[in-house]
Amino acid sequence: REINKDRENVNISNFDPNYIIYDSSTDTTYLRGRLLGKGGFARCYELLDLNTDKVYAGKIIAKSRIAKPHQKQKILREVELQKELKHKHVVEFHSYFEDEENVYIVLENCNRKSLVHMLKHRKTLTEPEVRYFMTQLVEGIRYIHSCNIIHRDLKLGNMLLNDDMQLKIADFGLATRVEYEGEKKMTVCGTPNYIAPEVLQKRGHSFEADVWAMGCVMYALLVGHPPFETATLKETYVRITGNSFSFPDYVSLSSRNFIKKCLAHEPELRPKLDEVLQDEFFSSGHMPSFLSVSCCTNAPRFPVYTKF
Numbered sequence: 001r002e003i004n005k006d007r008e009n010v011n012i013s014n015f016d017p018n019y020i021i022y023d024s025s026t027d028t029t030y031l032r033g034r035l036l037g038k039g040g041f042a043r044c045y046e047l048l049d050l051n052t053d054k055v056y057a058g059k060i061i062a063k064s065r066i067a068k069p070h071q072k073q074k075i076l077r078e079v080e081l082q083k084e085l086k087h088k089h090v091v092e093f094h095s096y097f098e099d100e101e102n103v104y105i106v107l108e109n110c111n112r113k114s115l116v117h118m119l120k121h122r123k124t125l126t127e128p129e130v131r132y133f134m135t136q137l138v139e140g141i142r143y144i145h146s147c148n149i150i151h152r153d154l155k156l157g158n159m160l161l162n163d164d165m166q167l168k169i170a171d172f173g174l175a176t177r178v179e180y181e182g183e184k185k186m187t188v189c190g191t192p193n194y195i196a197p198e199v200l201q202k203r204g205h206s207f208e209a210d211v212w213a214m215g216c217v218m219y220a221l222l223v224g225h226p227p228f229e230t231a232t233l234k235e236t237y238v239r240i241t242g243n244s245f246s247f248p249d250y251v252s253l254s255s256r257n258f259i260k261k262c263l264a265h266e267p268e269l270r271p272k273l274d275e276v277l278q279d280e281f282f283s284s285g286h287m288p289s290f291l292s293v294s295c296c297t298n299a300p301r302f303p304v305y306t307k308f
Ligand SMILES: CC[C@@H]1C(=O)N(C)c2cnc(-c3ccc[nH]3)nc2N1C1CCCC1
Pocket: 036, 037, 038, 039, 044, 045, 057, 058, 059, 091, 107, 108, 109, 110, 111, 112, 113, 160, 170, 171
């Protein structure tokens, strides 16, 4: 079999030749690879496309687990939203198909897992790394919002990384489409991780809920845990509605100021995504043009710039 030239030779020994998955709609055969983890109803595996030798990440959901119509609808909604999004910092949708026992969602492979894994190894990230990831996150969310979609579950586990350390926003399971200018959503089917106060209090929410979550992500990357985390969910909700959070001493003033703007209790006071990259945080310090994969495990040392 001709080994696919434009990609490094895939080590096919990771893939189980006893486990073939066939997509009749595109006449594509996949070999199932290692288990990547579980996401909701799905068991996620690496999939090797035997036509192209490309590796994908597949969400495999047993039909027996989505027997109720509204559960199948949720999956189809997620696929519909993800299908239309094409952006550097949004996970690319590859295909959707079914067979007798499962539905399959085939997505872009992100070999370096998520920011959860990076933070687990590193405890906290340096400010230049946070500037690097937040810039990519802002660009991805701006694109998603420009498609009139609110993600509603932005969290470290949904920020995946590929081998070039490029951030990819994943999991549109709680996402929703804004149908008209000024529409406020009243409910979410599921519990967002970094839930905004207006979502908690069912006061109506929109794109600003994603800006709140973005503030929580930035805080977690710098501090090592989310801003409102406590021992119990109830206490966390009290903190969110009370807007009570604080910073350790080592967090810089420009970081604090930007995070405080994103975590404004009133949605309309949060920064608009088109202005965010003008914030002093993004222009006030070193912005790496690339990150090495070694950053997943070891803090990088950036060249020290003396401003003169
Ligand atoms: C398939 C589900 C989800 C996901 O959405 N993508 C795009 C993804 C891509 N690569 C990977 C991947 C991890 C390690 C290599 N590739 N993982 C992805 N995930 C993970 C799987 C388990 C929880 C979330």
